[in-house]
Amino acid sequence: MSNTPENLKYTKEHEWVLDNGDGSLTVGITDHAQEALGDLVFVELPEVGRRVDTAEACAVVESVKAASDIYSPVRGEVLEANTALSDTPETINEDPYGAGWIFKLRLSDASQLDDLLDATGYEALVAEEA
Amino acid sequence: MPFIPHTAEDLAAMLAVIGVERIDDLFDEIPLDLRASTLPSMPPPLSEMEIGRLMQQRSREDGQPLCFIGAGAYEHHIPAAVWQIASRGELYSAYTPYQAEASQGTLQLLYEFQSMMTALTALDVSNASLYDGASALAEAVLMAVRCNRKCKSPRILVPRALHPAYRRTLHTIVRQQGIELVEVPFDRRGGHTTIEQLEELATREFAALVINQPNFFGILEEVDALTDWAHRHNALVIGVVNPVALALLSPPGHWGETGADIGCGDAQPLGMPLSSGGPYAGFLCCKQALVRQLPGRIAGRTLDVDGKPGFTLTLQAREQHIRRSKATSNICTNQGLLVTVATIHMALLGAEGLERVAGACHANTASLGTMLCEIPGIEPLFERPVFHEKALHLPAPTADILRSLAAHNVLAGFDVGLEYPELDPALLVCATEMRTQEDMATFTQKLARVVTTRTQARCPVKPKI
Numbered sequence: 001m002s003n004t005p006e007n008l009k010y011t012k013e014h015e016w017v018l019d020n021g022d023g024s025l026t027v028g029i030t031d032h033a034q035e036a037l038g039d040l041v042f043v044e045l046p047e048v049g050r051r052v053d054t055a056e057a058c059a060v061v062e063s064v065k066a067a068s069d070i071y072s073p074v075r076g077e078v079l080e081a082n083t084a085l086s087d088t089p090e091t092i093n094e095d096p097y098g099a100g101w102i103f104k105l106r107l108s109d110a111s112q113l114d115d116l117l118d119a120t121g122y123e124a125l126v127a128e129e130a
Numbered sequence: 131m132p133f134i135p136h137t138a139e140d141l142a143a144m145l146a147v148i149g150v151e152r153i154d155d156l157f158d159e160i161p162l163d164l165r166a167s168t169l170p171s172m173p174p175p176l177s178e179m180e181i182g183r184l185m186q187q188r189s190r191e192d193g194q195p196l197c198f199i200g201a202g203a204y205e206h207h208i209p210a211a212v213w214q215i216a217s218r219g220e221l222y223s224a225y226t227p228y229q230a231e232a233s234q235g236t237l238q239l240l241y242e243f244q245s246m247m248t249a250l251t252a253l254d255v256s257n258a259s260l261y262d263g264a265s266a267l268a269e270a271v272l273m274a275v276r277c278n279r280k281c282k283s284p285r286i287l288v289p290r291a292l293h294p295a296y297r298r299t300l301h302t303i304v305r306q307q308g309i310e311l312v313e314v315p316f317d318r319r320g321g322h323t324t325i326e327q328l329e330e331l332a333t334r335e336f337a338a339l340v341i342n343q344p345n346f347f348g349i350l351e352e353v354d355a356l357t358d359w360a361h362r363h364n365a366l367v368i369g370v371v372n373p374v375a376l377a378l379l380s381p382p383g384h385w386g387e388t389g390a391d392i393g394c395g396d397a398q399p400l401g402m403p404l405s406s407g408g409p410y411a412g413f414l415c416c417k418q419a420l421v422r423q424l425p426g427r428i429a430g431r432t433l434d435v436d437g438k439p440g441f442t443l444t445l446q447a448r449e450q451h452i453r454r455s456k457a458t459s460n461i462c463t464n465q466g467l468l469v470t471v472a473t474i475h476m477a478l479l480g481a482e483g484l485e486r487v488a489g490a491c492h493a494n495t496a497s498l499g500t501m502l503c504e505i506p507g508i509e510p511l512f513e514r515p516v517f518h519e520k521a522l523h524l525p526a527p528t529a530d531i532l533r534s535l536a537a538h539n540v541l542a543g544f545d546v547g548l549e550y551p552e553l554d555p556a557l558l559v560c561a562t563e564m565r566t567q568e569d570m571a572t573f574t575q576k577l578a579r580v581v582t583t584r585t586q587a588r589c590p591v592k593p594k595i
Binding site for chain 1: 279422447448452453456
């Protein structure tokens with residue numbers, strides 16, 4: 001069973017979202033997603049400063065068997081991208097909720113966080129898809 | 131004999147399963163007026179014997195003229211061993227196998243081809259080829275737009291001195307993708323692209339500059355200055371190059387301070403006969419940093435579970451069967467047979483052989499240019515140095531001169547005025563290593579006679595009307 005931390009929010013597209021409490025969010029892919037994708041070999045990061053819409057494709061993770069878009073969980077502006085992943089994409093497999101974070105966003109509208117799933121909701125979604 | 135193995139009973143059984151009465155019903159979505167029921171322009175079928183006769187007759191009509199036309203496709207010597215080896219059963223296929231890794235020989239050959247192309251272009255990676263040089267350029271432009279994320283405007287600077295067929299193909303492929311192609315004029319005296327002309331077009335940002343080396347007129351461009359200029363404007367550089375010329379000229383990867391970003395061109399000069407214009411093969415190479423945006427197949431060398439070396443198709447997540455609509459391109463094949471030929475050709479010639487071919491082409495064209503320019507009224511169209519083609523101003527209409535020389539079994543060159551009316555009357559000539567001094571003397575002598583007749587025949591007194 002994959003790991004689903006309680007302190008995070010989740011999207012139906014298998015991204016996790018951490019509210020940093022200062023108007024910014026950290027985004028990555030879930031343990032379940034990294035396991036389903038397999039060994040990651042490449043990450044295409046979003047440009048810092050780019051404005052993204054909810055559910056807009058803004059990054060790509062590529063494994064030996066698939067390529068998958070990463071969608072922005074909310075509307076906002078990209079503050080930072082985890083450039084360390086360019087050389088070591090496998091960090092996402094090893095530590096999806098920590099060093100494997102993908103980008104940080106400045107949140108435009110805090111109420112958008114309410115549309116995201118909590119850990120229980122996400123686990124139910126994964127169970128449903130299985 | 132129809133090449134469909136199904137009997138009428140088979141067809142009836144299949145139609146019954148899917149609940150359709152006739153095969154035609156499967157096409158009922160297509161309006162009747164758009165369907166071609168018969169093909170009236172098609173002549174009736176011929177037997178193998180009749181086709182053999184017809185083809186022999188046509189090849190006699192073609193004759194074996196002395197060819198001085200280049201303009202994108204070049205008559206080079208092809209060692210007999212090239213096609214002899216390529217015709218072996220293991221190699222004689224147009225396709226990359228679908229179960230690619232089961233065909234280690236094919237993958238090794240593609241890997242060798244890629245290695246040779248990266249050596250020639252001095253770029254880091256090559257794909258396993260594309261259809262031809264023009265479509266390779268179009269893919270290079272699409273790639274540049276995807277790669278240059280700093281640039282918000284998909285605007286590409288394309289020299290007017292780039293091959294006209296390449297410009298047309300590029301337009302056809304990219305125009306529906308919101309990409310703006312901006313034509314860069316050439317210097318009327320030098321025949322090259324200048325920084326001054328580029329500066330005028332750089333008032334708005336652009337994603338890439340295309341540099342054609344040598345350009346359509348055979349002229350050598352100032353690739354270092356052009357490359358550095360484009361990079362200073364945060365644009366990528368796409369080099370369109372002749373692979374034979376690369377044996378002598380500075381390769382795209384060495385242009386300017388940091389090198390061109392993408393290199394492409396047509397592999398036809400590497401062992402492919404003219405064949406009335408095709409099929410040829412395109413090549414596309416780039417810097418390592420852009421490899422994720424490189425379209426097409428890439429063969430890689432790796433180790434298997436037992437640590438033994440082997441070959442595999444690699445970086446397939448770029449491709450259509452994995453990335454679907456977001457693939458780098460819908461190109462998911464390569465010109466298998468012609469790449470085989472190019473690889474064998476390069477292997478037989480070696481780096482030194484290819485360099486000697488390039489040197490002989492350059493020397494022959496220089497010699498031919500000097501000989502032709504001794505004819506009164508014929509002079510070089512441009513001042514700058516050339517590789518193996520030279521544009522000449524003519525003292526009489528090009529079409530007339532070409533017709534007269536064709537009657538003498540000489541294909542005198544490409545009629546430049548057809549594509550560049552502002553340069554008319556002008557001829558683009560090419561003498562590869564295949565042309566002997568005797569061939570060039572014959573050409574010069576016949577051209578001199580035709581030019582003299584044409585210019586003397588002109589009536590010096592205006593008719594009174």
